[in-house]
Amino acid sequence: MFSFTKEQKVYKISDIKIGGQPGKHPTILFGGLFFKGEPDYINTEKNLQKIFNISEKTANPVIPDFFIRKEEHINNIINFIDSKLPKNVPFSVDVIEPSVKVKVLEYLNKKDLLSRTIYNSIHIGITDKELNALKKNTPEMAIILAFNPKDKSPDGKVEVLENGANLIENGLIDIAKNIGIKKILVDTAALAPGDNSGAAIAAIPVIKEEYGLPTGCALHNVVEKSKWLDNFDYAKRIVDASSNVSIPLFGGDYSIFGSMKMAEYILPVIAWQDILISEYVENYFGVSPDHYHPRRKLL
Amino acid sequence: MNQEYYPWGGEFTSCSQNGCVAVVLLNINYKPNEVVAIYGSLRTENIGIEKIVANVISNPNIRYLVICGNDIRGHHSGMSLIALNKNGIDDQHKIINAPGAIPYIENLNDEAIERFRDQIEIIDLLGITDKNKLDKTIDSLSIKSPPSFGEPYIAIKIIAESSVKLNDKRALHSKIIINYMGKIERRDK
Numbered sequence: 001m002f003s004f005t006k007e008q009k010v011y012k013i014s015d016i017k018i019g020g021q022p023g024k025h026p027t028i029l030f031g032g033l034f035f036k037g038e039p040d041y042i043n044t045e046k047n048l049q050k051i052f053n054i055s056e057k058t059a060n061p062v063i064p065d066f067f068i069r070k071e072e073h074i075n076n077i078i079n080f081i082d083s084k085l086p087k088n089v090p091f092s093v094d095v096i097e098p099s100v101k102v103k104v105l106e107y108l109n110k111k112d113l114l115s116r117t118i119y120n121s122i123h124i125g126i127t128d129k130e131l132n133a134l135k136k137n138t139p140e141m142a143i144i145l146a147f148n149p150k151d152k153s154p155d156g157k158v159e160v161l162e163n164g165a166n167l168i169e170n171g172l173i174d175i176a177k178n179i180g181i182k183k184i185l186v187d188t189a190a191l192a193p194g195d196n197s198g199a200a201i202a203a204i205p206v207i208k209e210e211y212g213l214p215t216g217c218a219l220h221n222v223v224e225k226s227k228w229l230d231n232f233d234y235a236k237r238i239v240d241a242s243s244n245v246s247i248p249l250f251g252g253d254y255s256i257f258g259s260m261k262m263a264e265y266i267l268p269v270i271a272w273q274d275i276l277i278s279e280y281v282e283n284y285f286g287v288s289p290d291h292y293h294p295r296r297k298l299l
Numbered sequence: 300m301n302q303e304y305y306p307w308g309g310e311f312t313s314c315s316q317n318g319c320v321a322v323v324l325l326n327i328n329y330k331p332n333e334v335v336a337i338y339g340s341l342r343t344e345n346i347g348i349e350k351i352v353a354n355v356i357s358n359p360n361i362r363y364l365v366i367c368g369n370d371i372r373g374h375h376s377g378m379s380l381i382a383l384n385k386n387g388i389d390d391q392h393k394i395i396n397a398p399g400a401i402p403y404i405e406n407l408n409d410e411a412i413e414r415f416r417d418q419i420e421i422i423d424l425l426g427i428t429d430k431n432k433l434d435k436t437i438d439s440l441s442i443k444s445p446p447s448f449g450e451p452y453i454a455i456k457i458i459a460e461s462s463v464k465l466n467d468k469r470a471l472h473s474k475i476i477i478n479y480m481g482k483i484e485r486r487d488k
Contacts, residue, residue, distance in 0.1 A: 002477065005484045069372055096373020096400055125401035149345045150392070150405030154472050167391060167403060194308055195346060206472050209483050225342075227310050251483070284480050 001277050002205055002251045003285040006212045011183040013141050014090040014116050016061045017290065018185065019214030019253050023281035025290050027248045027270050028216075029055075030065045030092060030120075031260030039077060045084050051263045052086070058271035059294045062263055065092045065120060065256060071100050074107055082111050092118035092143070098127045105137035114139050120256075121145040121187055122176055124160060124167045134179045142181045144172040146203065147189035152196040154203035157188055158210060173211065185254065188217040192225035204252040215251075219243045220258030241265040245273040271297070305354040306455050311339025319362045320440050321355050325377045327368030327428050334441045336361045342371060344379040344399030349406050351380065352415045353455050359418065359448035363440045367424040367433055375399040377425050384421045387412060411454035418448040 002022055010020040018028050031051070033044060048064065055062040064085065066077055081091055093108070095101045108114050117139035124147065134142075146157035148165050159165040161172050168175075176184050186207050190200035200217045207215045223229060223240045230236070244255045244266055257266050271294035278295040281287040289295045305313060318336035331338050336358055341347045355361045364384075370377040379397035383404065386395035394402040404412065422440065427433060471477060476484045 002481045002483050005482070098400065100373075123401060124403070125399075147401065148405075149401065149403040154474070158474070167393075191346070192309075202471055205477075205483055206474050209475050209485050280481075285482070 001249065001280045003281060003287065004205070004209050004212070004251065006209050008208065008212045009214065011141060011185075011214060013118065013183065015088040016063070016090055017292075021281070021285070021287045022248065022251045023274075023278040023285075023287045023289060024293075025253070026058075026060045026274055026293050027252070028061050028063060028254035029263065029266060029270060030063045030254060030256040031263045032065045032067055032094070032256070032258055033260050034067045034069070034073070034077065035259060039073060039080070041076070041080050041084070044080070047260065048085070051260065051267075052089070054264060054267050057297065058267045059292050059297050060267055060271050060274065062260075062267070063090055063092055063118065064260065065094050067094045068100060068104055069095075069097075071097075071103060074100065074103055078104070078107050078111055078113065082113060090116045090118060090141075092120040094120040098125075098130055101130050102133040105133045105139070108139070109137040116140065118143060118185070119181075122172060122179075123147055124149075124164065124172070126168070126175065131175075131179065134181075138180045141183040141185065142176055142179075143185045143187045144176050145187045145189050146172070146207070147191075152189075152191055153199050154188075154206045157199070157203045158206065161186065161207070161211070173213075184213055186211070186213050186215040187256070188215060190217045190219050190221045193222055193228070197222040201246045201250050204247065204250040208251050214253040216247055216254035216256065217252070218256035218258070219246065220256070220262075224258065237262075237265065241269050244270055248273050248277055305337065306357055306453055307350045307353045309339060309350045309354075311337055311354065313337045316358070317360050318441065319360055319443065319445055320437055321351075321361045321364050322437065323351060323364060323366045323377065323380065325366065325368035325370055325425070329367065329428070329430060329433060331437055332434060332441075335437060341366075341376050341380065342374070344371075344374045344376040344394075344397065344402045345404065346406070347376055348380050348383060348394075348402075349404055352383070352404075352407055352411060356411060356414050356418055356452040356454060359451055362418065362420060362445045362448065363422055364419045365422045365424055365433070365437060365440070367427050369428065370425055373400055381421055381423055381425075383412070384416055384419060387416060407454050411452060414452045414454075418452075 119139040119142040121143040123145035148156035148160040188200040188203040322338035375398040379399035382397040
């Protein structure tokens with residue numbers, strides 16, 4: 001359990017605050033929707049309400065991360081966000097296909113949703129078209145992915161944030177700032193087991209002390225890519241949920257935990273960890289939890 | 300040949316050591332005939348491709364790389380692997396003309412990539428998921444029995460176990476110092 005010397009940035013989007021000294025704000029949880037198949041809007045709406053109710057009980061905000069795989073899904077998914085997601089809830093969009101990214105940004109702008117949008121993510125594969133689309137349709141917040149294929153250590157991750165690691169001309173932080181994005185979250189890029197997966201955790205305090213930016217990662221990626229864990233059917237889900245506790249423990253601010261279906265398991269696990277951290281850091285560093293924090297629910 | 304023969308672990312199955320065919324599976328639940336040397340799934344257009352290259356050039360008997368199934372949306376990992384074999388990489392280590400999002404090869408040297416391009420002929424079966432068609436193609440390649448490419452090429456080596464004795468406050472990482480209470484400070488350069 002840590003406290004940082006570097007001043008820590010706290011960003012607000014809709015009603016959610018993210019970042020700061022460990023123990024100040026609850027860990028933010030991003031849950032993925034529409035990874036596979038055709039989007040099921042009816043059940044998603046019902047499930048989201050249930051998850052928001054649990055989130056209210058633990059005081060860990062949940063942000064839906066909408067995976068938009070195909071161009072033909074853009075309008076329906078964004079219309080769903082516009083009409084069904086509570087107006088005080090921000091959301092993130094996760095798009096891989098460069099051409100789809102541009103159209104998603106344009107449609108979010110048209111629907112006047114950019115002030116609630118977290119763009120997931122800007123990485124070294126950014127194209128000129130994506131860059132221009134981001135300049136014209138700038139989201140309120142963006143995640144920058146510190147993935148450096150040639151150096152997966154914390155140093156390599158810092159390098160790609162700082163100067164682009166000779167993979168691209170500029171560092172990812174400058175790229176995001178030059179676009180006009182004022183609220184930047186860093187994702188430490190958790191990789192498969194065998195690919196220095198633990199570096200994503202170790203990089204959290206390094207990046208927080210270096211830049212003061214809200215930092216987190218998707219440790220679910222490590223679990224998902226493990227073939228070995230398939231030998232332990234029942235325990236795999238427990239490993240998936242519990243691995244997220246490393247993020248707040250190492251000073252991180254958010255977790256992208258995989259499918260939203262796991263929210264029920266993850267929310268109490270993370271809330272519990274937030275409580276333990278808060279009790280220590282208040283005692284030793286004088287960091288009182290925000291009025292909206294899991295510890296306030298326990299007391 | 301046991302699984303350890305291939306230097307870079309991952310989601311693959313090794314079958315016949317002398318087989319001349321390796322099979323890359325993309326979004327497909329298909330188990331090739333045991334005559335193939337190795338088969339496994341591919342997800343990412345960077346590290347995933349690096350693993351395939353390192354593992355197929357470690358077995359000189361492999362001369363054909365069959366790529367089948369439906370390509371990974373956004374990543375275009377199959378197309379990027381084909382582009383690597385056809386075009387190689389540029390000065391930034393980016394696969395030339397690869398359609399993937401982040402098609403960088405950073406963990407293999409140029410020699411390994413050239414070896415891959417020389418040793419391997421790609422059989423592009425992208426979009427094909429029919430078991431019979433795939434079996435037929437793989438069988439026809441297997442009976443060709445092309446000559447071995449020579450010596451194995453070990454592109455990566457597992458780093459020997461090492462330990463570092465820390466006798467100062469450097470904990471976790473060289474950029475930061477953590478005191479006994481958990482206060483983190485930037486370590487002066």
